[in-house]
Amino acid sequence: MSWTRHHVLSLADFSTAEYDIVLQTASSFQEVLSRRTKKVPTLQGQVVANLFFESSTRTRSSFELAAKRLSADTLNFAPGTSSLTKGETILDTAKTYLAMGTDMMVIRHKEAGVPQAIAAEMDRLGVKVGVLNAGDGQHEHPSQALLDLFTICSLLDSENPRLSLLEGKKIAIVGDILHSRVARSNIWSLTASGAEVHLAAPPTLLPKWFADYVKEPNDSSNVDRKLFIHWTLDPALQNADFVMTLRLQRERMTNHLLPSLREYHQQFGVTRDRLQQCRANVKVLHPGPVNRGVEISSDLMDDPQFSLISQQVTSGVAVRMALLYLMGGGKEVGGK
Template identity: 45%
Template sequence: MKHLLSTENLGAADAIRILDTAEEMAAVGDREVKKLPALRGRTVVNLFFEDSTRTRISFEAAAKRLSADVINFAAKGSSVSKGESLKDTAQTLSAMGADAVVIRHWASGAPHRLAATDWIDAAVINAGDGTHEHPTQALLDAFTMRRHWTKLHGSESIGADLSGMRVAIAGDVLHSRVARSNVWLLRTLGADVTLVAPPTLLPIGVEQWPCKVSYNLDETLEAGVDAMMMLRVQGERMNASFFPSTREYSRRWGFDDTRLRALDELGLKDTIIMHPGPMNRGLEISSAAADSPRSTVLAQVRNGVSVRMAALYLLLSGDTREAATTSGAAGTDAARSEKENN
């Protein structure tokens, strides 16, 4: 694992390794000294071609807790005013000695371009590309779900997957990188995923995805859900005939107070409500739902730092390919190399 570009090609062993490492990183947050020296002397560049203060500060906090130097590069450009090309920017960062580039870009596939070309040699972390993927968001969602799921079953979270967990994701799947990353990762971790959306906001070809698809949120809830994830509705969709009005959207596909009560009536007392933020309160999620004890919105934010620490640590400390297997033999090798440097 030299780069973290997508969850589509992230194997179960690697995914669980990131989540397990994130658990150890989370423990650091509870200490008096909330800092580890692991990435001292390494440089992490936050390269943002699109505004996202939340994601940027989360990565910044993660890198700083690992003692990395952080450079924030807001290369905000639109397709209209192009400015400097991605290639020139990448070569500039390479010349500045970046060890990792955390890239947010409005164009799908831009992180893949950085990783595939010889423009820069650094590790590339996709912090959200167009309508493609947002792998660290999916990892922090999975981390949040795993903690909930294992606590519910009184089992150990380290090493666990999400087998048997029923997850529903509702909203603008067509334009959502969060939905895509979650579908692939949750499949890999063994969860049972249902996408709920108006047909206009589902991509052609969604029937080939490893999940169920529903147009009816109430029926999905009635069938039983352990985690209900609401996606943000982007403002620009509202005037492009994807749905008739925000009122109709909210009534059919929003998580409103009626549906919050329905969870109790359906006996789904342990169902959590998730949202990647920022929320449109009153549109895709009601305030009562967002603020209910079921809501994991703030836990997701907190877990984001731990998951991003884990990703940065695993990508930047040496060659991880050798340690990617989880067999007993690999355990011996790891112990051996540890002792040889004792």
Template identity: 75%
Template sequence: MAETRWNHRHILSLSRFTPTDYDTVVNTAVSFDEVLSRRNKKVPTLQGKVVTNLFFEPSTRTRSSFELAAKRLSADVLNFAPGSSSLTKGETILDTAKTYLAMGADIMIIRHAATGVPHAIAAELDRLKTGVGVLNAGDGQHEHPSQALLDLLTLCTVLNPEKPSIDSLKGKKIAIVGDIIHSRVARSNIWSLTACGATVHLAGPPTLLPPEFGAGFQRSPVDPPDLQRQLVQHTDLDAALEGADFVMTLRLQRERMTQHLLPSLREYHRQFGLSHQRLQACAPDVKVLHPAPVNRGVEITSELMDDSERSLISQQVTSGVATRMALLYLIGTGGQSAADIGQ
């Protein structure tokens, strides 16, 4: 693998990623996917580095995936549990981060229910000139970069198993369905997929997809002049599904809903739930994604979720380890030691 160009100390948002950045992540993740297929799945790339998981919000897949990714790279891992931490005694979040900084943290992975917490910690670490990288593992209703990047790897691998590339996404129609307004996964995926040439169609109830939602995704300051992002909104699911190559359905985030935004779960499933029958409007070989956890029978039927011919949900989880290995590697080395991959 040739040396890569990487200019991001932190990964906080995909709004400032270029197509070259996405290509770098996919190519690096593919290299690590090959490592994970070997009998010895560990490489010494981050040996001696300390990766800290600061998860202020519950998580199963993301936290476990990052922990396994760091260990596969031979890093030392520190895990933070808010319920048994000094936060219960009044310590601030910034002071918690500085405690782990004093323990020698090189990379901090941060998940928080409030928007902007990873950015605040990154800004403080930069002010202190620490050189520590921060990776946003999900903040409030803002973004979830690593989930969108593992989704990107999953899609590229399905489209071109021999040589996954973002070029394979050009001209593809991808529908994102459900609770758009509360979804940080949707926001990150919109940035990544439209930058890679896909046309993204959003579909959801008017209460979960306000008309002005798409306005903020029209252009990024780092977009190449010839990049035209394609984003379309619908309140009718069938219009979004028509001819779609991939469909991503989202979890209803009832814990973030402060108002009665839906008449009932049964009614939501009737109008926006995915099933084999609803997919008949899509392309013949359509595949389905979901960031999980899944509310079976609400966002998607159990039969469709467990259909190995249609569902990519398990593949998304598998892609997560290789993708997060790639992100930790790129932050931890700046992409300057590509020869270490696979050694």
């Protein structure tokens, strides 16, 4: 299996082989991260620019650490102290980093489509600069969904994580799905595995059209995707193998879509008692940051018997190392 993708902007057109390449490469880097010396010279001499036009802790930090573990040089962009405040356009900012010798750009922006626009501009200029979408508006967050996938598959088979492990599993995604780019990317990746994905949220945060989300024209995979929506929590949790809770995207809500956070927790908050409807070995995930006591009870979040949240953060470095490695070299898996 070889990697040919120059940019990672969306998971809508990812193939099974591409998912497995990322999972297997991340697994090998997970082993590297367990060593005393956690650095490899794979991307030595390359420059990775983290262009985060929107606030981030986990994603930005893990991309920076991933690049450094691969021996790449990093450039970190801070919009508040940049020339954007003087009227420079986003594309001109990207071109400035290109002129500095950047090989890969990791882009986060509050507006959907910005990473795609930068990637298109790099392609138009005929330069071999890879662009990785680190979250754009309400569109997608591919690396988060890939680390979620890696976390789950590694739990099922730590030696050989692969997409087929999720076939037939039931996975519930609960929360603010309407505003969530994490949910959109996870829907693509999880349904590609053959898992049943059940979405649960109030109707204001889960419009009826989400039932047809995976039937959009940009799905060229020909996969029989199983996606279901629920406006109450119990049907989604019934016999679930994994439960993924999502943060209420209050900074993206333009209308009052919920009566109160307290009422939301009463109806859709994931608690230890509610998990009794799931399978006995159910695990809970959350992309963070977490509103404790809203999407998930605080005691459940910290319980290692159920929670995979800390593993998700750890997985993030290995998965982002894998993406940067594949985009920066495109070598065959196992060629490190």
